[in-house]
Amino acid sequence: MIGATVILYKPDMDITQQLLDSVLEQVDVLSIVDNSPVPTELNIKSDNLHFHHFPNNIGIAAAHNIGLNDLKTAGCEFGILLDQDSCIEEDFAFRLSSLLVASKVDKRPLVAIGPRIICSFSDKTVRPRVQRELAIYDDLVCVTQIISSGMMIDLSKLDLIGFKDESLFIDGVDHEWCWRAKKNNLMVAIAEKVEMIHRLGDSRSKFAGVTYKVGSPVRLYYQFRNVLVLSRRGYVPWYWKCRNLAVLPIRFFANSLLQDNRIDRVKFMLCGLIDGLFNRKGAFSDNW
Template sequence: MTPSAPTNDTAVGVVFFRPSPAQVERIVECFSGRMPVFVYDNGGIPADAVARLDAASVTRLGEGRNDGIAAALNRLCEAAAAKNFARLFLLDQDADTSPETAQALGLALDRLGTASPPPALVGPAPAPNPGHKAPRYPLRPGMAPHGALLPVAFLATSGSLVDLATFQRIGPFREDFFIDAVDLEWCFRAWGQGFSCWMDPATAIPHSVGRGTIRARFLPIAMPDQPPFRMAVYLRNTAFSWRLPHVPVRWKLKQMAYLPAQIGLYWAHHGFEPKLLGRLLRAVANGLRGRLGRPADAPP
């Protein structure tokens, strides 16, 4: 049976950062009138798109400055909970999805009501997206599937349905991470606090991370091609995660082996620029020292 509409305990939360008018219009056309919509303005929404959001009775948060993805997600969850919604369907502006996906994930979350540990969120499988490396969500060791639903160590926030009561118990996304690895750290923290994260293979949405994909010529390594600012934040936050007790040792060891290869591949792809290598290595050092927060070169 194909789901028709989400239940009235679910809202959608969208983070916008310099979206095109078409991206804003797609969200309005897809969800307005079918689901309550909260959006966070992280900066750069065109004036005519703002007017379109207001005309569609969308709840608009933020003051038009880039507060980072973690802060935006936290404010969306807080606003939805304050309006007594039980669940929030999180999206970024690139997400190609629909209310039917939210309904399908809601049914999956209902089926997980008897799961142990109790679920914190459920998300879709990553669909192929030409030109972009699809994320991979590793299975949680020692956990059995719940029917067709798979327990995963982590998954992207975009496209995920979050249980807001559980969110409040686990705590907010780390705002000092600002952007990258925010979802990964939160999911590891959820597992560490006795909750679980799940993927529904029956639903899928594509993800667009970075400007394309960098592939090693002689090694089976591929990674998103991100601007230097994003790559530096990713390296910093990943290195800091090695200090966190709730991040599994097996993941730390994997990343410790993988990060040098990523740095080398990214550096080579961008022409072996010495200043770039220095920037990347300083980012790792800042993570190891716990120097987090908003990066000085974060776009406004």
């Protein structure tokens, strides 16, 4: 069986309803975890639906873990993680599961496969500038990490790796899990011929000719803090540590001077740097 878990937070239901309708046609079990302050009104008819509402927002990692646990308990072999604003094709689940099944038959150490991401802002395929390809198997490209939305996980291997790290709350959660999988001699891959439209960040801005993602001020707290928290861990790739630590001053400058809500942004970045230095984790509200 194939299951899916969709995470909601104040969703645009015109987009999210299309996603949910498509997912229901492709999977056997659906788990929805709603982190919105008020429960999202859903138009869903399914006997295999699990719905959880957390008005205090438990974070993406904890939400993923609840959904994955639902799918494992229901007896699913594979589980897909999806964000509310992703857009998948009608054979998305079948194509990813077929690749995972073929990999298991060939005894490849793959634990998860994700699609090629098409950014909804630029309509262009997202290709990492630094991350190198580790291996190529037919239509699969093994990489260091993939994003959580669109990721299909072989649930039988979840106990070996563990669930998502809830202490990170949101940013870096997907990458950390992939690095932990590699630590356990398991790999993640991108399916070259499977694509998914996905929204990365809230908007885009440009500084010194470089286009970068712009998120809400509070996201800066987790982004700055988790760079410092993850950089302490031995299994986190050196290229990621060096790149993200090097750009922190640039990101601080850009968010301090070039964006709206500058005072809020500076406050959240400083709080993130302080908590990162002291290795504090959890939600912002737990620490401030």
